[in-house]
Amino acid sequence: MVRRVVITGMGTVNPLASDLEAFWKGLLEGRSGIGPIDLFDASPFRVRFAGQVRHFEPEKIIDARTARRLDRFAQFAIVAAIAAIKDAGLDFAKEDVNRCGSILGSGIGGLNEYEEQHTRLLQQGPHRISPFVIPKLMPNAAPAQVSLHYGLRGPNMSVSTACASAANAVGEAMRTIQRGDADIIVSGGTEATITPMGIGGFVAARALSERNDAPTKASRPFDKDRDGFVLSEGAGILVLEEMEHAVRRKARIYAELLGYGVSADAYNITAPCPDGSGAALAMQLALRDARTNPDEIQYVNAHGTSTPLGDEAETKAIKLVFGNHAYKLAISSTKSMIGHLLGASGGVELIATVMSIHTNWVHPTINYETPDPACDLDYVPNQARQMTVRRAISNSFGFGGHNACLVVGKFEP
């Protein structure tokens, strides 16, 4: 008997909003969270805009001393995790904490801390390196903090597969509950790489949009004039719970996590396999795992980064998996509004996908102005759409050729 996994809580910190309700409202309104960089002086850089989390004050949620011991990426994670756990109505004092854990994705980890301390090393010498540099920069600092904050002693780890990190984390968390190792896993992803090295590195890799004169128009997935992604930051965290456990405590169930598929392109370290076959394999595996036929899916939350190659390859992948049904799907990219949160994107976008199941609305792909013949599907251009979403798939693909797809559906006891 397979143990079923449901989603009972969600929390996020991202460029559009710092709570679930405002986030979903912003997405349905088609608002952009992209703007000029003010986290550091970006004037020498070719890209001077990003999706920053603004007015972030972790000291209002966690004590100042704990906040100081965490890099920005882990601060996002704990703040979003606290919101998700509250949303789930969980009281860990009533739970067996040995059966509760956290699996979080982060593509890079504590880049802010690394750069700050490296500067100190060069300018002030090795004796001035902070004793907190290692525990702050390690990617597992985020799930570790969730464990420390709530006393969770069950499975706890980080997953790092670049932009697929959060989706892989959620998939592995789902498996952990299915195989009986835990009843509750706080999962998702977190990232904070709007730093000189983060921006500079992605500029060098020619991955970013350089539309400095119109930041809110820069992320334009599937549009013919797309020229790269917009770097963003934040966290998207979900509470995954074994179904009977959730029903027993009368939790509100947003959706059921039905399937997980994972594959690798084996093609190139950064470029996607142009025929979309690697991404298609992950989608097919996720559908099979969910015992779902392609024509039972109504909505695809695309990876849709707004890169010329990526959006075309994903469109091909969707056609490979869905055949003619591809043209009946509603497909949208959350990144059109919030940019690319790298290792957090899969978490934030799974939240958007779950909200589609929960509310029967799908958010638009904004900045869709000029159709691209290579991308000829229904990307829900510019206007949110009210429609019944029984089952949906969320795609995440990362540097390294990592593909991770998650299928969610309406919960039916």
Place this chain on the structure above:
Amino acid sequence: MNSIEERVIDIISDKLGVAKDQITRETSLIKDLQTDSLDIVELVMDLEEEFDLQIPDQAQQNIHTVGQIIDYIEREVKQKKSGSWEGQGTGAVTKD
């Protein structure tokens, strides 16, 4: 310039996120402020920078309260002013 006591309490308050009025000479670093070994390393680094001196590991082992930090630094600063620190390995810190 504030007194050494005020400056030490400022640093502890800032680093450990504790209100200044919660810190007295009798406050224990471990029992009252719940510091761990990493907190102490960082605190020592900040004190060394603030007062331009070095606190050797051996001296750190004898420091358990805020008052002991203040006493130690007052002693070192006094020695430094009188010039007696010069040439001593532990006190002569140059910024490199």
